Amino acid sequence: MDSHAGRCGLRTPMPPATTKMAMQRAAALVPLAGVLEDHGVSLASVLEGTGISAAEVRPDAFVAYADFLSVLDNACRLTGRDDIGILLGKRQTLTALGPLGRVLRHAATLGEAIGDFAAFQSHNSTGGSVYIMQADRDVILGYGVYDTSAPITNQIYDLVLAVGCNLIAELTGGQVAPEEIVMSRAAPRDPTRYTRLARCPIRFGQHQTGVILRASVLDFPLPAADRAQHDLALAQLLSVRHGTPLPLSAHVRHLLRPFLLRGHARMAEMAERLGLHPRAMRRRLRAEGTTFDAIRDEVRQVAARELLRLGDLSIADIAATLDYSTPSSFVHAFRRWSGTSPGLWRKAA
Template identity: 25%
Template structure:
């Protein structure tokens, strides 16, 4: 099984504290998520992202709240995000805060990645959580996206209502709650998660900005970045292939040679390196399609032709044949009767 990237325990600990106040047996949830309490005692600790996602998922199941990540994202205070949160709080504007969080997030996570290259021009903030395709990230994804906006509202004192919010995972239920909170269109099952801000919103001033404090925090963070960059990092090739294939499925561009070119190598070299990791390109794409198919059949109201299209099949018959090969059931039977 592909190892999960590491992620800061700050979000997990914040949720644990929130649940304890509600009388929830947090120890039981940690055990279900395979989290040792000793591993999350330090603020600087990091865990495989699949365990954080599992804790959010178990918390949702225990409380019966299918929107737990969404609800918790609204309530977490900006100051609970650790040093990275304080960098945002001390920044001058929304734009500066988001750029700073992007720059220093690598100190806290190998999993989460932000893109701000279109923030100034188009008001677009992209983010993704890199994890094996088999990991259900829905609750944690909804927490991240919701907490972005809740935090910006707190630190600006303005009711920021984005032009559009998109999540990469599917959801078909309770969409109205998302639109009421965000104040605009919200879509699911997109190729990439993003927030599109309305004109002027990224230039809003932050009430807690502090130029001197920001300089101190950035100086320390820059030194930490320099130290981090002296340690060789091995990026997971399998996760990179999964990520690149996922955004190309529906355009039928999840091909060996195309992905290999994106990674700066030949198809033969990519096949050899994947073989060294004990897998093949076709296995990765098949596992990705299966995971997405199960999620879309369970959690979206999309028709079978639409699901087939999103997975890169030109005909429903091709999707039916593949799904039956994977599971022994047809997609229709799985949707109607479950696993």
């Protein structure tokens, strides 16, 4: 593998998804042509071989999540810019979120807005999840990929972080800024592009990727707050979910990445979160041809390979991050998935 391809992403074979293809709203790709033009690259060349056509690069379209990530990787490779995710993310506004953006804009407070973002983000993506975690006096607005068919890439995390910083600034009229940024990727050669992104400290090589806010700023009143408009936008969002309703397995998959980080990746806890009795949840998942343990295995595989490939956490730290009781239990599971140890897989990657 050439060194630049390694920085952009790694197409590691992944097990097939057990449900329908993960999808992503294509609105985030709309500004890409302008970013590429600045670097003398055509949109057509970046889309080639990805499965996404130029006609699909529009705000109301949905594309395969894995193809969306492939576009980011191609853009990185062809422009020679391994910060292409940041460059694209800096051009995003609330309108890129579609109907969800209107819900956020008219929320009463920043806390309500990011709560809505996490709660309803599955209307825009079923390949990665936005989540909120409380940490001491801070709140983390994080993101994690869980689509088993997606290529492993830094670019999606760079894009999401830039989008997160932009949204916070847009929602608050620039009055609130992140306290800190954490990223699971290893430190890049030039970290200043990240510190310039939000003008705050950044820590690389962490167990998750997200924007950290002081809990006190969640009460910040939004200038466009309007309860009637918020509730109307939310009703419209709930009435126009793309395609058919998500199966239960998709909801479980969407919630599991943050549940792993919290150490709550148990069926009883997931069932409670979804308002189901564990037996009912087990029965419905079986009817969809899967089990809670199988879905948890899938999400753990995606997260493990990302942490091994993109970051430099120890095997023990990764095991703890993925809610394994011991490092040896993680190593055993990884061998079962991949036929090799996490350490050897990391070296080969």
